[in-house]
Amino acid sequence: xxxxxxxxxxxxxxxxxxxxxxxxxxxxxxxxxxxxxxxxxxxxxxxxxxxxxxxxxxxxxxxxxxxxxxxxxxxxxxxxxxxxxxxxxxxxxxxxxxxxxxxxxxxxxxxxxxxxxxxxxxxxxxxxxxxxxxxxxxxxxxxxxxxxxxxxxx
Amino acid sequence: xxxxxxxxxxxxxxxxxxxxxxxxxxxxxxxxxxxxxxxxxxxxxxxxxxxxxxxxxxxxxxxxxxxxxxxxxxxxxxxxxxxxxxxxxxxxxxxxxxxxxxxxxxxxxxxxxxxxxxxxxxxxxxxxxxxxxxxxxxxxxxxxxxxxxxxxxxxxxxxxxxxxxxxxxxxxxxxxxxxxxxxxxxxxxxxxxxxxxxxxxxxxxxxxxxxxxxxxxxxxxxxxxxxxxxxxxxxxxxxxxxxxxxxxxxxxxxxxxxxxxxxxxxxxxxxxxxxxxxxxxxxxxxxxxxxxxxxxxxxxxxxxxxxxxxxxxxxxxxxxxxxxxxxxxxxxxxxxxxxxxxxxxxxxxxxxxxxxxxxxxxxxxxxxxxxxxxxxxxxxxxxxxxxxxxxxxxxxxxxxxxxxxxxxxxxxxxxxxxxxxxxxxxxxxxxxxxxxxxxxxxxxxxxxxxxxxxxxxxxxxxxxxxxxxxxxxxxxxxxxxxxxxxxxxxxxxxxxxxxxxxxxxxxxxxxxxxxxxxxxxxxxxxxxxxxxxxxxxxxxxxxxxxxxxxxxxxxxxxxxxxxxxxxxxxxxxxxxxxxxxxxxxxxxxxxxxxxxxxxxxxxxxxxxxxxxxxxxxxxxxxxxxxxxxxxxxxxxxxxxxxxxxxxxxxxxxxxxxxxxxxxxxxxxxxxxxxxxxxxxxxxxxxxxxxxxxxxxxxxxxxx
Numbered sequence: 001x002x003x004x005x006x007x008x009x010x011x012x013x014x015x016x017x018x019x020x021x022x023x024x025x026x027x028x029x030x031x032x033x034x035x036x037x038x039x040x041x042x043x044x045x046x047x048x049x050x051x052x053x054x055x056x057x058x059x060x061x062x063x064x065x066x067x068x069x070x071x072x073x074x075x076x077x078x079x080x081x082x083x084x085x086x087x088x089x090x091x092x093x094x095x096x097x098x099x100x101x102x103x104x105x106x107x108x109x110x111x112x113x114x115x116x117x118x119x120x121x122x123x124x125x126x127x128x129x130x131x132x133x134x135x136x137x138x139x140x141x142x143x144x145x146x147x148x149x150x151x152x153x154x
Numbered sequence: 155x156x157x158x159x160x161x162x163x164x165x166x167x168x169x170x171x172x173x174x175x176x177x178x179x180x181x182x183x184x185x186x187x188x189x190x191x192x193x194x195x196x197x198x199x200x201x202x203x204x205x206x207x208x209x210x211x212x213x214x215x216x217x218x219x220x221x222x223x224x225x226x227x228x229x230x231x232x233x234x235x236x237x238x239x240x241x242x243x244x245x246x247x248x249x250x251x252x253x254x255x256x257x258x259x260x261x262x263x264x265x266x267x268x269x270x271x272x273x274x275x276x277x278x279x280x281x282x283x284x285x286x287x288x289x290x291x292x293x294x295x296x297x298x299x300x301x302x303x304x305x306x307x308x309x310x311x312x313x314x315x316x317x318x319x320x321x322x323x324x325x326x327x328x329x330x331x332x333x334x335x336x337x338x339x340x341x342x343x344x345x346x347x348x349x350x351x352x353x354x355x356x357x358x359x360x361x362x363x364x365x366x367x368x369x370x371x372x373x374x375x376x377x378x379x380x381x382x383x384x385x386x387x388x389x390x391x392x393x394x395x396x397x398x399x400x401x402x403x404x405x406x407x408x409x410x411x412x413x414x415x416x417x418x419x420x421x422x423x424x425x426x427x428x429x430x431x432x433x434x435x436x437x438x439x440x441x442x443x444x445x446x447x448x449x450x451x452x453x454x455x456x457x458x459x460x461x462x463x464x465x466x467x468x469x470x471x472x473x474x475x476x477x478x479x480x481x482x483x484x485x486x487x488x489x490x491x492x493x494x495x496x497x498x499x500x501x502x503x504x505x506x507x508x509x510x511x512x513x514x515x516x517x518x519x520x521x522x523x524x525x526x527x528x529x530x531x532x533x534x535x536x537x538x539x540x541x542x543x544x545x546x547x548x549x550x551x552x553x554x555x556x557x558x559x560x561x562x563x564x565x566x567x568x569x570x571x572x573x574x575x576x577x578x579x580x581x582x583x584x585x586x587x588x589x590x591x592x593x594x595x596x597x598x599x600x601x602x603x604x605x606x607x608x609x610x611x612x613x614x615x616x617x618x619x620x621x622x623x624x625x626x627x628x629x630x631x632x633x634x635x636x637x638x639x640x641x642x643x644x645x646x647x648x649x650x651x652x653x654x655x656x657x658x659x660x661x662x663x664x665x666x667x668x669x670x671x672x673x674x675x676x677x678x679x680x681x682x683x684x685x686x687x688x689x690x691x692x693x694x695x696x697x698x699x700x701x702x703x704x705x706x707x708x709x710x711x712x713x714x715x716x717x718x719x720x721x722x723x724x725x726x727x728x729x730x731x732x733x734x735x736x737x738x739x740x741x742x743x744x745x746x747x748x749x750x751x752x753x754x755x756x757x758x759x760x761x762x763x764x765x766x767x768x769x770x771x772x773x774x775x776x777x778x779x780x781x782x783x784x785x786x787x788x789x790x791x792x793x794x795x796x797x798x799x800x801x802x803x804x805x806x807x808x809x810x811x812x813x814x815x816x817x818x819x820x821x822x823x824x825x826x827x828x829x830x831x832x833x834x835x836x837x838x839x840x841x842x843x844x845x846x847x848x849x850x851x852x853x854x855x856x857x
Contacts, residue, residue, distance in 0.1 A: 016404070019424040027379060027422035032371035033364015035545070036423075037496055038577040042806040045496060073364035086362045093354055093772060096780055097221030098361030099496040099545030105362060124815035131806060133496050133546050134221045135783025137817040139776070 002062050006031070007075035017063030021055075022046045024062050025072060033073040033102050037131070044130030047103035048072050054110040054126075073102040081113035081147075088147035096134035104130050108144050117148050197326035199285040199334060201254045202232060202278060209309060209323025211236070212244040216255040216274065217265040218517060219357055220544035220551070221780070222835040223773035224270045226355045228278055230769055231271075234348045235282030235341060237306040238322070245356065247541040252520030263520040266552050267667060268736035268833025271769055275831050276340070283338040285329075292328035293320050343767070343828070352772040357543070369542040372502040372513040374570040378407060380563055381426040381574055382417040383433070384583050387799035388658030389440040392416055400433040409433065410566045417563045423574060442658040443799040447589075450656045450796065451487065454591035458485075458612040462650030463628040465638040469646035471597075474606035478597025482686050486594070486675045490656075490794035491587040491664055492580075492809060497545020499556040499575035503564035509536045511570075514557055515544035522554040526561055548784070549663035552620075553585050581809050582801040585662030586794055588614035591654075592637075592675045597646075602687025604698070606646035609637055609675070614661040615653045632663070636672025636840075641705050641734050642680065642698040659796075665784055669735035670840040677731040677844035681851060691848065692718055692730055704764050704829070705732055708741040711762035711823055716743035725749070726757070727853025733841035736833030738765035739825075742782070744845040745818075748853045756786060756818040756846060761838065763822065766829035774834050778822045781838020787811040789843040 001012045004021075006029065015024050025031045025048070034057055037045030041056040048057045049071040050064075076082030085108045088094075095101045104127070111118055111126035118126070123141050132140070196212075197205040204212040213232055219225040225245055233240035248255045252262040259273040260266070286306050293311035294301035297318055304313050309322045343349070360366035385391060395416050397409045405425025410417045418429035475481055502513040510532055516522050519539045526537045544551055560573040575583070590613040597606035615630040624631060629638075629651060638649050655661075664670070684694035692713050699706045709732055713719075716728060726747050733740045745758045761778045768774055791810035795802045803809040851857045 015422075016424070019422070023422055023424040027424070030373050031364075032367070032373065035496070036370065036498065036574070038806050040577070040805055040807070043496070043577075077363055089362045090354070090358055093358060093776065095221075095355070095358055095361040096223070096776060097219075097496065097544060097546045098357070098366050099368060101361050102364050128813045128815040131496070131811055131813065133494060133548070133784065133787075133811065135780040135812070135817070136776075137783065137812075137814045138779055138820060140814065 003066060004062060004070060005068070006070045007072060008069075013062070015062055018061045021048065021057040021060050021062055021065055021070065025057065031072060031074055035099055035102055037100065037103070043100070044107060045100050045103040047106040047130065049106060049110060052110065052113065054107045073106060076106060076109050079109065079113065082109040084147040085109045085112060085144070088143040092139050092143045092146060094136050094139040094143050096136055100130060100132045104132065104140055108140065108147070112144065112147055118144060197330045199288055199329070200281045202281045203236070203285050205285065205322050205326045207323050207326055209321050210244060211238055211242070211309070211322070212246055214246045214248050216248050216263065217257065217270045218247065218515065218541055218544060220265065220515070220517070220547035222270070222777060223355060223770060224265070225357045226353060227271060227770045227773055228274055229356060230348045230353055231274060231278040232282040234346060235279045236286050238309045240348060240353065241356065242309070248519070250519035250523040250539040255520075263518065264552065265517040265547070266549065266663065268835040268837070271831050272737055272833055275767070275769075279340050280338060283340055284335060287335050287338045288329040288332050289322050289325045291332050292325040296320070296328065349769050350767070350771065353770050355773070366543055368497050368545045369502065369513055369515040370497055370500040370545070370572075370574065372542070372572060374502070374504065377502070377570040377572055378419050378421060378567065379423045379426050379572050379574065380410070380417045380419045380567075381423065381430050381576060382415055382559065382563065382579065383430055383435050384415040384579060385437050385440070386582065387437065387439040388442045388445070390414065390443070390799075391438045391440060393436045393438050395433045395435040397433070400429040403429040403432055408567060410563045412562055415559065417573065419567055419571065439799055445657050445799045446797050447795045450589055451591070453656070454589065454612050454654050457652050457654035458591050458593050458610055460652050462610055462612075462652040464648070464650045465629050465634040466647055466649040468644075468648075469606070471606045471608040471646040471648035474646040475595050475597035475608060478606060479600045480598040480602070480686060481595065482598065482683055483595045484593075484679055484682055486590075486592045486678060488590040488671060488674060489792070490589050490659070491788055491792045492584040492794050492803070493548045493550035493664060494581060494806070494809060494811065495544070495546030495548055495550055498577055498580045499550075500573060501557045501560035502570060502572040503560045504570040505530070505561065505564045505567070508532075509538070510561060511538045511540065512557060512561070513540045513542065515542040515551060516554065516557070517544070517547050517551045518554060522557050525554050525558055529558055529561055530565070548665045549667070550584065552663050555585065555660075577806070578804045581803055581805065585660040587664035588616065588661040589656060590671050594675065594679045596679065596683055598683065598687060602689055604642075604683045604687075605644055607640070607642070607644040607648070609640075609649045610652065611637055611649070612652045612654050614655050616661050616663055618653065619661075632668040635668030636735055637676065640672070640676045641702050641732065642695070643700060644698070665781070666735070666836040666840040669733065669837065670785075670843070673731065673733045673735070673840040674844045677733075678847060678857070681729070681844070681848045682857070685851075690719070695730075695732060704739045704827075705734055708732070708739045708762040708764050708825060711825060712741040712743050712760050715762065715821060715823055716745065716758075716760040718743060725853060727849045727851070729845045729848025729850070729852055731841050731845035731848060733837045735837045735840055737830065738763065738832030738834060738837050740837045740841045742841045742845040744842065744849045746846065746849040746853055748850060754790065754850055758818050759820045759842065761820060761822045761841070762825060763834070764825040764827050765832040765834050766827050767831045768824060769831060771824055774824060775822045777834045778838040779820050781836060782820055782842045783812050783817060785839035785842035786846065789846045
């Protein structure tokens with residue numbers, strides 16, 4: 001039994017300690033907002049926060065998160081940065097297929113809470129680990145600036 | 155017993171390709187219907203609409219949403235004519251039905267080839283107008299007034315003279331009793347309140363909080379998870395596997411062996427993954443064990459010297475080229491490409507001896523159902539396909555091999571099973587965009603003007619495997635699309651096609667289909683001809699487009715926006731390309747910087763689009779941005795290669811795609827037009843590849 005604190009609630013989860021958090025969330029907790037994309041930390045679709053740090057859940061064993069705070073897309077709207085990012089995503093119609101957007105939003109929310117007015121280089125650094133095959137990158141960039149109060153419109 | 159109103163829908167069997175959409179009009183005027191009205195059956199005037207007594211309106215989407223925006227633009231078409239607020243409707247995926255939900259341009263229930271708006275622009279408006287006409291008639295009957303004196307707006311019928319109003323919900327029962335009109339007037343475009351105005355997407359909220367459900371998000375009580383390994387070589391067979399070791403992994407419940415694949419079933423994906431590692435399957439590599447990319451290219455090269463099936467033959471191209479002042483020859487090779495949609499291949503199946511439920515995101519629910527019936531021997535009503543949002547399609551989910559594979563496995567498993575492909579399986583067992591080999595020759599007169607064009611296409615025929623009846627007069631329409639109808643006005647023009655299949659390798663449609671293949675070839679060669687003539691690539695194209703004002707215009711708009719002809723820094727270059735496809739006209743200018751080591755960085759892209767009537771202008775912009783990024787990924791990095799009979803690439807580390815930091819600014823200019831609407835999901839991809847390589851040539855003199 002592993003104790004995991006997910007979105008503020010602590011759960012006893014019957015999983016092996018080496019199970020990546022991605023599968024603990026999706027297959028055991030039935031929290032499917034966090035997505036499987038590559039399984040090797042290459043695409044960012046599985047991004048969650050551990051103690052506020054954006055983390056690739058597909059390569060992070062559950063045992064590494066014991067005693068720490070896990071936040072997922074399902075609850076990111078409860079944070080100030082997460083709410084601003086979600087609103088900006090809606091205002092600028094960022095998602096297309098939407099599959100990568102959970103991860104994009106988690107990376108962007110972490111950036112915004114760390115750096116309230118990120119510049120282009122900050123955005124490149126924070127977001128280039130998140131792949132989008134629909135090519136929504138330009139809107140993601142604009143939406144992060146929008147959320148930061150930069151007010152950029154497309 | 156009361157039957158649902160939907161079961162009364164009559165389906166006419168009109169029209170295949172190019173015919174009218176099959177609308178299930180025609181409620182039977184029997185007593186049964188009035189009995190039915192005492193139940194909660196909603197008003198369902200056709201297969202696309204339901205109106206409940208509560209006033210709730212449901213649109214059933216004949217196509218699937220995979221990012222292209224149809225779950226907004228199609229409701230806009232219905233809502234425009236129905237006179238409801240598009241944001242208040244409920245959207246439902248259509249069930250599999252290749253008749254009722256047939257795409258009128260493709261003859262079956264297919265989301266693809268950028269046809270959704272083109273195919274439904276009139277039929278869905280008619281569906282909305284029909285329901286609105288019946289609701290107005292019901293209100294007029296109740297008030298005993300002339301229907302012409304009533305108007306509909308925002309889900310309400312109004313009689314202005316007396317100030318009376320009735321909501322659609324309270325008219326639904328009465329409307330359902332009325333005959334369905336044969337002809338309904340459609341709105342004049344000048345009175346459109348939705349079509350042509352940017353509208354927020356209706357599917358965004360679930361995509362920002364994790365609640366949107368894709369096929370891979372299916373969760374059922376007692377569901378197990380399977381990972382599979384397929385033969386690493388094409389056509390190989392499973393020799394052996396260590397079942398005992400796999401089953402020793404905690405959580406693993408079963409190993410399912412197939413002829414050419416093996417799956418490990420477990421209580422979660424992680425146990426399945428560890429089980430698969432322990433299983434260590436061994437393979438008989440089969441007949442294609444030694445195949446390499448070089449073998450495929452050599453076969454194509456040899457085949458390209460055979461005479462092909464003639465797709466176009468104006469004048470006498472070959473003789474004219476022989477007599478020309480200058481002759482230019484070129485060969486273009488385009489590699490295999492994977493789709494690599496973000497959502498890896500997956501399918502959830504619950505198989506019993508008398509039923510098969512399938513949860514998947516598919517571009518072809520009807521074909522999927524039929525394939526599962528064939529595999530299992532079950533009847534149509536026993537195979538239920540529950541379609542989902544797609545985490546990217548790009549043509550991959552026009553094929554149903556993943557569903558067939560999942561059912562093959564799930565037949566041996568008790569209870570529901572989710573089969574997931576790892577990213578490595580997804581990339582190494584894709585159905586690939588074919589390797590294309592194109593030979594071209596052209597003749598130029600003494601002024602450098604091209605007057606004769608000869609083009610031989612050599613490659614795999616996807617259509618021959620997929621829908622062989624689409625082949626007409628020995629010609630695969632996809633293989634020659636964009637080549638046969640290349641837009642430039644040469645006095646002599648010859649195009650033929652040679653089919654040459656790669657050994658054992660499945661080929662499939664990929665974003666932009668035949669048009670993407672052809673546009674690269676035609677627009678690259680046009681650039682080479684302009685260079686040979688010592689002329690400006692823009693002016694050279696314009697001179698050959700006399701009869702095509704829409705093409706000419708988009709080229710001029712893109713060039714003007716890009717500052718075509720103004721000086722650039724050393725190592726920089728601009729390239730231009732034209733794409734006519736899917737009923738749309740697109741031109742792009744790409745500006746690149748080429749570094750000392752030859753590294754190519756696109757620095758800015760300008761795109762001009764004339765896609766006729768614009769339904770949701772912001773979606774058109776989004777699809778151009780999307781198509782361009784997809785095309786840049788392929789042009790800069792995309793290549794699937796074969797060695798020892800297997801695909802060399804494995805994941806996003808060695809099958810690179812464009813990332814945020816590499817994406818240049820993209821300016822999209824929408825050209826106003828009243829022509830019939832064209833497709834926009836794909837041509838952005840088709841156009842950018844040659845525009846990029848032409849820019850590299852402009853910067854470096856190398857192609």
